[in-house]
Amino acid sequence: MKAIRLAAAAALVALSCGAASAQSHLRIGLAEDPDVLDPTLARTYVGRIVFASICDKLFDIDEKLSVIPQLGLSHETSEDGKTVTIKLRPGVKFHDGEAFNAEAAKFSLERHLTMQGSFRRPELAVVDTVEVVDPLTIKLNLKSPFSPLIAQLTDRAGMMVSPKAAKEAGDKFGLKPVCAGPYKFVERVQQDRIVVEKFADYWNKANVHIDRITYLPIVDATVRLANLKSGGLDLIERLAATDMAAVKSDNRLKLFATPDLSYMGITINVANGEKAKNPLGQHAKVRQALELSLDREAINQVVFNGEFVPGNQWVSPQNTYYQQSLPMPKRDVTKAKALIKEAGVATPITIDFMVPQGAELKATSEVIQAMAAEAGFDMRIRVTEFATSLKMGEQGEYQAYLINWSGRTDPDGNAFIFHKTKAPQNNSGISNPEVDKALDEARLTSDPAKRKAIYERAAKIVNTEIPILYLYHRKVLIAQTTRVDGFVPVPDGLVRVVGLRIK
């Protein structure tokens, strides 16, 4: 028996030993398979993780969410806020050897603006024209002042593509992207792997230490972690919150948990079609009662072992735009009951509570259900497949909808499209002229202190009207083996590969 076991072990080990290579190789486990790798046509979050190695942007953000130079060295907004001048980095080359200059930057931005099927057009909608000032300077002429613009250029809208390659490939550019990032695209097997290799002419090549990176999409979080533990992967993104303890207790692994830009909230149907006609949708007091019936800290403790960040606004309490004047209310069931009574509504208040599929959402919704019940709410959980829930959310086929927003660097991205009247993601149907005015005004102002004061006006109304009941902010959970060195977590959750080493 022992001999058989040994023979089996030997055979399996023989199978698993591939040819060793001298090149340093980093294997990153992704939670999903990215969509098309064209900065203009891409739309998934996971795709941005891959772009972080192949496509440099005009600007980037650092761990404190400050804008830092990348292909753009500096930016200057005119007095009237209607032109933005950007100085470009000299000596930059694309992966095909073409030079990066003002012409190339103009081409890339115009491609984002005009290409058929571009997902960047709404992000850059305010840009009227792009001018070449000199070979290393461009000027963006805006239709109106728009302070979140620079933040947009720190993401896909700021990614520069090789004009020559983009013209040749047309809408197939994403099958073999040619950009100016630290790594160049090698191959992709759908749902299996994306391979990139070090770009010898990168502008910051002194800080690129790994020869090759393979991105492997592994959807199941348990299997992703198993791969990390067994050495099949070096780094994984979006670790399941429930696996944090397992990673912490393993001395071969290292965990990074940084508050991210997202929020989890309950969108409440206040004026989106027939289903808004219910006590929760009609009375702000009932919504306030629902808020008071919940203990955000307890949700965090029960579902996430206290690892996430409870919050009551569209940005997390650590964010500079968090309004200290609007603190998180403590749970108060008596007061909640009193508010329901004031509203003149009979209990139990039955609520159709739509919850997209997923262990985390399901657990959260069950805790909410139990807590709210004590104040007289009967939250009827309706677990719905994600794609279906999006459609129903848009059509107002719900009364309460538990949904996460991945978050944007600029607070505008977390507020405008949700609370402005008739904005694309205003699923609650809220329409408040004061909120609209504040949200518009914040777009015209670049001074952070002034913007914060403007947002305060909107946040005050939102926290009273409660079209979205904010609950908590997730953390970027990244786990790696101790072989990897130099990883710096940034709130957007992307894996920046410059500076990384493999021991």
Add this chain to the structure above:
Amino acid sequence: MLTFLAKRIVQLIPTLFFVSVLIFSLQQLLPGDPALIMAGEDRDPAVIEQIRKQYRLDQPIPVQYVFWVKGVLSGDLGESMRNKQKVLDLVLQKLPVTMQLAGMAIVIALLIGVSAGIVSAVYKDTPLDYAANVLALWGLSTPNFWLGIMLIFLFSVQLGWLPPSGYVPLTEDWRQSLATTIMPAFVLGNAIAAVLMRHTRSAMLQALNSDYVRTARAKGLLERTVILKHAMRNALTPVITLGALEFGTLLSGAVLTEQIFTIPGFGKLIIDAVFNRDYAVVQGVVLITATTYITLNLIADLLYVLVNPRLRA
């Protein structure tokens, strides 16, 4: 034989037409809007409108169907909305993976199932028979996802002998390729082995009690010859059909197993496409697997005829 073949092939045409209509119309019943999913998290109305136009989602369903069938008849299965890749290319990329996995799984299933079936029939009502039955019951009742995760924990995390997931093509490195596929193939084969074992056992028992076996024994043939040459050959006919059908099912993709082991085969392709409402991919893959399934069924029938000449009439 040729008339039989011709008849069966003619029957294929209406079947495939029916399948194509079914695939297309059933998919339209899926809730959710592909344009909304495609538009990403931002879901800008202008972008959504444009996607609808680009992929003809704004046209009536019969019109969409005609466009699709026209494409299919000229060999164009369309393009993935998500990745911009041709559906045919995607299918060709996944086909060898799924073939390899299905092939290995069926070999494992046959090895375990048929031999366990014969042993338990020959040694009926002995501890060996009971053991084989318990094994079969275990194989049938163990869920794939559970067995998969357990194998990963044992062989990859604890023992470190096998890679926990991923896939390496046979042509690239055959040892790595076998290492990455052995666990999923076992998981898939395990369940099928149980079914095959039960069938082999009952067919063998019937054969062993038949007159010709008694005659063979009376002639003084070796027991081994009686079992392997006389009883087994006859008993295996239904098992062949079953094996071919199971192989067909495997080719249509082992959704859960592929998901757990991250094997980039049909199962994974189709499940991702369904969740992303990537209609062209779903339609293309289902059409191809349906065709494969029907063809395999046909081949099984032909094999049947070859093994049992009485059916040729």
